[in-house]
Amino acid sequence: MNPPTAAEQDWVEATPTGATDLSTVEVTDTVAAIDRTKRIIAFAGTGGKTHTIAIAPTVAGFNQVKIGDMVVLEVTRAVAISVKPA
Numbered sequence: 308m309n310p311p312t313a314a315e316q317d318w319v320e321a322t323p324t325g326a327t328d329l330s331t332v333e334v335t336d337t338v339a340a341i342d343r344t345k346r347i348i349a350f351a352g353t354g355g356k357t358h359t360i361a362i363a364p365t366v367a368g369f370n371q372v373k374i375g376d377m378v379v380l381e382v383t384r385a386v387a388i389s390v391k392p393a
Contacts, residue, residue: 331383338376348372 339357340349346362346369360380362369372378 331381334380334382335377336380338372338374338378341372341374343370350378 336350336352336358338348339351341347346364347359348362350358350360352358
């Protein structure tokens with residue numbers, strides 16, 4: 308698996324969930340900004356850095372989120388591999 312990206316290294320709290328699934332972490336952060344039209348939420352992060360996440364239309368409760376809310380995100384990294392004959 309690739310090393311964590313700069314964004315993944317900057318999250319404040321991250322603990323692996325599940326006994327063997329080390330690619331999924333729970334992150335708690337504060338909502339810094341919301342673009343309701345584009346369905347994007349920006350999080351405060353650390354050291355003045357922010358993280359932005361696009362929220363899918365299927366996610367319930369998006370309209371209830373407010374700036375300053377503490378939210379818990381489940382962040383999952385995935386790897387896809389395509390093997391072809393030489």
